Amino acid sequence: MPYKDQRAAKGGHADFVKNPDVQNFLAECDYLREPSEAEAQKIVATFSKAPSPNPQNIPRYVVASDASKSDTPINDKLPSTQVGYVKVSQVLIDTDSYSELINPNSRFVDPFKVAELHRNASPITFVLPGSNVRFKGAKSVKDGFRKAIFEQLSMDRSQGSSNRLVLSEILVEMNEGIVKIGETREKKGQCPSCGAEHDFSFTLNSQQQACPDCNEIVYVTDWLRLHEDVSDFGNNTSAITRMMNAVEHLLLCAMIKQIFRADPKALGNMAFVMDGPLAIFGQPAKLHARIMNFLAKINTMLEQLKIDPLLIVGLQKTGEVMDHINLLKKYLPNGVLRLLDDTYRYEYIKGNDAPSKNFGNETYYGQDFIFKTESGRVFNFAIPYTFANKAESVNFSKQKADPLVYGNNIAKACQLIRHFELDLYESAIVPVALAHRHASISIMPGGHVLDILTKTGLQKNHQNL
Ligand SMILES: [Zn+2]
Incomplete structure (x- = not known):
């Protein structure tokens, strides 16, 4: 096997190849396809030139969300005792003032101003019982977890604003007004406590409502199956992580609805940036289908009002797509884009032994793209599918x-990334990182995005829409 010409990769992951055991083993192997420049060129040839930069495509406002959690045991005694703490901040970036503040040479911002913003941050928080609580x-613990989820998702999170922001309400709305727990085609609903x-x-x-059998209270939020x-007594970290993700996406929908109710035109000049894929994994995965349907409905109403469709961008800084992009990066010219279709994903990223008919069928509500900007940074971004559901399409x-099918949103997403890319965060994430760091951002109580939009004069900007 001709590995003698192989240079040690950065990070030294080829060092073990020198080991005699590995050498002997490799002597008995050969490649399926010999790694070569030609292979990379074949992939690169499938990329297209990115949509031309167009400053007109920058929305006036960007809402970026930033979620974090901690769920380590609260002491070192046994049995392990755990409390989950989840917080979701939403930050509103005024792209006009962003442009004024940033130094075009260093693209750097004053860290002291940023630290000050941090102190004033007031995210939406959730506290959940973990093991032994x-x-x-x-x-x-499970019944208490359900109760805590309901109590905290049914609270009005508008924090003093006159516009309600209640996550359990948006959940009902996304389910067309009626939420049925545990029901499938084959059987009736099941009590999450006694079954x-x-x-x-x-x-x-x-x-x-109370379960007629065990009298435990069953909640609308049990639908999420968190x-x-x-x-x-187990480690409940994964449930807390799922909860964080579900809440982040629910909050996105709740906020879109809240702004739509107050001022639909505002949505046409905004972008929402999520940290991570446009997908819901694990127990609450079916929420992804409700989100698809919800966004399609909002877009239909916007269309009737002759307002641009929603722009939602998911930015992923890690994961297998990003690993792939990092390998490919040096071969890609600047300013190229590729829609990550299933054929490509199974051929080059996931392996194609048993490709599913539709990647992410049970989880994804957005389409991934690979983008290398004109300045040479690479991104994996996603924008929502434009369909109300997946079954509709053969x-x-x-x-x-x-x-x-994505209309102008691909060009808009690219422009948003170009606008916010920072030397500071090599190929990482942009507005989401800014959520922590940028002086032109208002970090505010999550329910207050709408208030700030109104105060900063969104109304008067309507002439420009
Ligand atoms: Zn029961």
Whole structure:
């Protein structure tokens, strides 16, 4: 096997190849396809020139969300005792003042101003019981977890604003007004506490009910199934992570709805930036389908009002797509873009032994792209599918891969990334990093984005829309 010409890769991951055991082993192997420049060139040839830079495509406002959590045990005694703490900040960036503040030469911002903003940050927070913690006398950690989720998702998070921001309400709305727990085509709903089969249906005005069998309260938010992974003494980190992700996406929808109600035109001049893929994984995964449907409905209404569709951008800084991009980076010319279709994903990233008919069928609500900017930084970004659901389309895998369905949003997403790329965060994430660091950003209580939009004179900007 001709590995003698192979140079040690950066980070030394080829060093072990010198080991005699590995050498002997490799002597008995050969490549499926010999790694070569030609292979990379073949991939590069499938990229297209990115949409031309166009400053007109920059929205006036960018809302970036930034979620974090901690769930380490609260002491070192046994049994391990855990509390989960989740916070989601939303920051509003006025792109005009951003341009004024940033130094075009260093693209650097005053860290002291940033530290000051940090102190004033007031994110939406959630506290959840983890292992060995009974919330309000619940009989198990799981039941207490359900209760805590409901209490905190049914609170008005507008923090003094006159516009309600209640996550359990948006959940009902996303389910077309009625939420049914645990129901499938084959069977009736199931009590999340005792498993007894009953019809558990919830509406805006009725968000909890007692199980006729065990008398435990069942909540509308149990629909998210976040509690299913929770045990009394196990590590409940994954449930807390799922909760954080679900809440971040619910909050996005709640905020879009809140702004739509108050001032739909505002949405046409805004972008929402999420840290991570446009997808919901694990127990609450079916939420992704509700988000698709919700966004499609909002877009239909915007279209009727002759307002541009929503611009939502998911930016992923790690993961297998990013690993792939980092390998490919040096071969790619600057200013290129590729829609990451399923064929490409299975051929070059995931392996194609048993490709599913539609990648991310149970989880994704957005389409991934690979983008290398004109200045040479690489990004994996996603924008939402434009369909209300996946079943509608006979061949969703093909339909989602048609760039035309995304209209101007691909060009807008590229322009947003160009506008915010910073030397400071090599190929990492842009507005989301700014959520922590930038002086032109208002870090505010999550429910206040709308208030700030109104105060900063969005109304008067309507003439420019
Ligand atoms: Zn029950």
